[in-house]
Amino acid sequence: MAIMPTKRHQVVIAVVATVLVLGLSLAVRFEVAERAIPPSLTDEQFWNVIATASEPGGSFRYDNLISNETSLQQIIPELQRTPRTGAYLGVGPEQNFTYITALKPAIAFIIDIRRDNMLLHLLYKALIEISVDRAEFLSRLFARPRPAGIGPDATADALADAFTIAPRSDALARQTIERVVDRLKGVHRFPLGVIDERRVRELHEAFCADGPGVRGDFGGGHWIPSYAELMVQTDLDGRQRSYMSSEESFRILKRYETDNLIVPLVGDFGGDKTIRAVGRYLSDHHATVAWFYTSNVESYLFQGPGWRRFFANVSTLPIDERSTFIRTLFDMISYNPQTGPEYRTRMALDPIGAAVKAFGDGDIRSYFHLYRRSNPVAR
Numbered sequence: 001m002a003i004m005p006t007k008r009h010q011v012v013i014a015v016v017a018t019v020l021v022l023g024l025s026l027a028v029r030f031e032v033a034e035r036a037i038p039p040s041l042t043d044e045q046f047w048n049v050i051a052t053a054s055e056p057g058g059s060f061r062y063d064n065l066i067s068n069e070t071s072l073q074q075i076i077p078e079l080q081r082t083p084r085t086g087a088y089l090g091v092g093p094e095q096n097f098t099y100i101t102a103l104k105p106a107i108a109f110i111i112d113i114r115r116d117n118m119l120l121h122l123l124y125k126a127l128i129e130i131s132v133d134r135a136e137f138l139s140r141l142f143a144r145p146r147p148a149g150i151g152p153d154a155t156a157d158a159l160a161d162a163f164t165i166a167p168r169s170d171a172l173a174r175q176t177i178e179r180v181v182d183r184l185k186g187v188h189r190f191p192l193g194v195i196d197e198r199r200v201r202e203l204h205e206a207f208c209a210d211g212p213g214v215r216g217d218f219g220g221g222h223w224i225p226s227y228a229e230l231m232v233q234t235d236l237d238g239r240q241r242s243y244m245s246s247e248e249s250f251r252i253l254k255r256y257e258t259d260n261l262i263v264p265l266v267g268d269f270g271g272d273k274t275i276r277a278v279g280r281y282l283s284d285h286h287a288t289v290a291w292f293y294t295s296n297v298e299s300y301l302f303q304g305p306g307w308r309r310f311f312a313n314v315s316t317l318p319i320d321e322r323s324t325f326i327r328t329l330f331d332m333i334s335y336n337p338q339t340g341p342e343y344r345t346r347m348a349l350d351p352i353g354a355a356v357k358a359f360g361d362g363d364i365r366s367y368f369h370l371y372r373r374s375n376p377v378a379r
Helices: 007-035 043-053 072-080 095-103 115-130 134-142 156-164 170-187 194-213 227-231 247-258 274-284 297-301 306-314 352-360 367-373
Strands: 087-090 107-112 262-266 289-295 324-336 340-351
Touching (some): 043 274, 072 095, 072 324, 072 340, 087 274, 095 107, 095 289, 115 134, 115 170, 115 262, 134 156, 170 194, 289 297, 297 306, 324 352
Parallel strands (some): 107 262, 289 324
16 A cells, blocks of 8 residues: 655655755856856966967068057947847957947957967056056056146047157156066066067057057058047047046956956967867856957958858857847048058948858858948948
8 A cells, every 4th residue: 555645744855855956956056157257367367268279370461559440439339239248259459448348248358360469468458457547558558758637537539639749758668668577477477488578568669659649550541540549539429438538448448457357369260279269268158259349350361261261160159149240341432642542441240140150051252242241330
């Protein structure tokens, strides 16, 4: 004869089952929490990601000390319309700071084929960490004494104007670069070799030599903006959104750098390692790519077989239905016989999942197809 459980036994069984379910749920939550992207990386973790995910350095036809895209901020209001979390992937120098401070990703990876770009970001990292505000950062970046009357409410225009007329200080340049090297090698203990240290010093000298008027080497032309001109650009409503637009933006950037959450990597978009390594890192930490700023790198990839490898790499990234490519479209507006073509830039969005599917379906066969499917943000 079967023994029927008493009412008391039924209650005990129910309680035990509930405890087991809750325990399993908490265990899963704890496991996810342990594997989620941490709020900060240790110096060892930061450098380990750089060392293990990077590829051998390659070359590019231009020396991108700074960006040449005046349209960068146009896309920000559209991107902010639906706030979200996730990782930011980008390419190039300082323009990434403007997107990072505006979008506030969980972590940012800057992928560039030039090793100099990784070293440039380490230079920026050290300068931002040792500077208390925007004025001190610009003072150290350009080796110009801090102008009088520049307070926390100063506009980007006021900062650009003040530092443009400030004289260079050789003493400040020497003091600053020694602090930078000590910060990177002594405080963080990043194992920079002799050649890397020399390049960091040379990169800083390039900023000191030209001040806020420094421009990237993009083959000449009146269209190429200076650092000062880039910092005073606006979105389509006339609002300044660069990382130099306010002390709040700079504080956000400083927090990312201090927490080691802007990770510069040496990698080819069409290579066989870096993008896939970033994808594995994000998958291991239950994170997705929210934004991938590609600038106009794809236009160069389509000059050879690299574009196919790039889309194959992107197809391995963890994404969702809102993951988005941010592209820069370059339109030639005139031609100067002495300096070559003059350009203007526009920003465009493209859902990553849809682009990968179009590639798989054979609908992307040239840069023209990619350009045509991009959705420019404009009035």
